Amino acid sequence: MSNTSAREATLHILDQIDKNQSYSNLLVNHAIKKFNIKGPDVGLLTELTYGTIQRKLTLDFYLKPFIKKKVEGWVRNLLRLSLYQMKYLDRVPERAAIHEAVEIAKKRGHKGIAGLVNGILRSIQRQGVPSLDEIADPVERLSVETSHPLWLVKRWSEQFGIEKTRAMCESNLLAPVQTARVNTLLTTREEVMEELKDAGIEAELSTLIPEGIHIKRGNIAHTDSYKKGYLSIQDESSMLVAYALNPQPGESVLDMCAAPGGKTTHIAQKMTNKGTIVALDLHPHKIKLIQENADRLKITSIEGHALDGRKAHEKFELQSFDRVLVDAPCSGLGVLRRKPDIKYAKKEQDLASLTSIQLALLDSAVDLLKPGGTLVYSTCTVDYEENNLTVSRLLEKNTALKQISIDSLPEAIQPLVKDKQLQVFPQDFGGDGFFIACFKKE
CATH class of the missing domain: 3.40.50.150 (Vaccinia Virus protein VP39)
Structure with missing residues (x-):
C-alpha cells in the first residue's frame, strides 16, 4: 500500500483519540491491522502518529495565524499532521506532504476544504512559522515549545525548578528505548543475545540492570526467544x-x-x-x-x-x-x-x-x-x-x-x-x- 494510506490511517487515529479519548498505542496497532499497513509504512504511521500527538501544542501555535476561521476537527488534525512532516521530518519533501494533504482533503471533504488546506500549507511554506520568542513568559514558552500543558509545566517548575522541568519536557519528546528483561529462571542474558542476533534483532546489554537488554532494532515480540518465555518487555x-x-x-x-x-x-x-x-x-x-x-x-x-x-x-x-x-x-x-x-x-x-x-x-x-x-x-x-x-x-x-x-x-x-x-x-x-x-x- 502507498504512503497515502499511512497518512490517512494516522488521521483516522488522531480523530479517534479526540473523539473517544482512546490510547494512541492501542490505536496504532489496531490501525496497522485494519488498514493493512506494511513494510516502511508501519514506521511512517507510527512516527506520524506519535510525533503529531507529542508536538500538538507547538503545531497549534504555528498554525494559529494561518487559520482564520473555525475548521472541523479532522481538518485541524490533517493540518497538524502535514505541518509535523514539513517541520520535523527531513525525509519527507514539503511538496509531497502538501500534495498528500490536499488529496486526503478532497477524499474526505470537498473542493473548498482541499483549497483551504492547500492555501494554509502553502502560506506556511512561503512565510515560515511564527517564532516561539514571541512568548515572553518563560514557563509559557516552555509549555508551547515542548508541547506540555501550561498547568503541568507550572506545577513541575514549582516542584523541581525550571531547568529540571525543561530537561524533563525535552526528554519526553524523544522516542522511548525498548528494553526487555531476561528470564533468568530459564536462560542467561548471553544466550538470549545470541538467539536475538540469529533472529536479526539488534540488541545490547543494559549497563544498569543485570538482567536487562536494550533493543536497538527489530520487534522482539515476534521472536522465538519471546515465545519460549526467555524475555519480557519491561522498562x-x-x-x-x-x-x-x-x-x-x-x-x-x-x-x-x-x-x-x-x-x-x-x-x-x-x-x-x-x-x-x-x-x-x-x-x-x-x-x-x-x-x-x-x-x-x-x-x-x-x-x-x-x-x-x-x-x-x-x-x-x-x-x-x-x-x-x-x-x-x-x-x-x-x-x-x-x-x-x-x-x-x-x-x-x-x-x-x-x-x-x-x-x-x-x-x-x-x-x-x-x-x-x-x-x-x-x-x-x-x-x-x-x-x-x-x-x-x-x-x-x-x-x-x-x-x-x-x-x-x-x-x-x-x-x-x-x-x-x-x-x-x-x-x-x-x-x-x-x-x-x-x-x-x-
Missing part, C-alpha cells in the same frame, strides 16, 4: 521495583495492583519461583493477562485474584504477608514518552483524587503486612504530591511504619536515591519517570 525503571522489594525464595508476597504482571513475574524470578505471590487487580481479564504472562515464562508461584486491593483484608488474613508491593494507580506522568496523549487528557484536579486511592491502598497493605515485613510503594509518575506527599501522609497515619533506605538496588542506580527514596526522571537514563519508597513494619 528499566519498572525493573527497579523488584530490586527494591528484594523478595526471598519461600516468602509470601502480595502484589496489590499487579496487571499486566511485569513486576509480578520479575518478583517470581527474584524468588527463584519458590514461595507464593498473590497478584490482585480489579478486572478479571487483567488477571487472565497476568496468568498468560506467567505461563509463557514457566512461572508457577503466582496466584491471581480479581479484587480491589483496598478490600484485600476481607479475603486474606491480617499480618500474613512477608512483603507487600503497592504499585499504585497514578497520573502516569512518568510515561509521557510512551503515551503522549496522557498529557492532554489529564487535569490538575485528577491528581488530588488519585492520592486518596493511593493512601487507601497503602493503609490496606499495612494491615496485611507481618510485623518486621517490608512494604514498597511505587508509581510511574514524577509528581511530588502523588509521591513524596503520599509517603509523608502514610507515615503520619501509620506509626508502626518506618521508612528505610533502599539498599538492594543495582549499583549504578544507587546514586539516584535521595532521602531514602528513589525518584527517577526520564532524563536520568532514558527510562520512564518512576518513584519508589520502602518501609518496614515495626
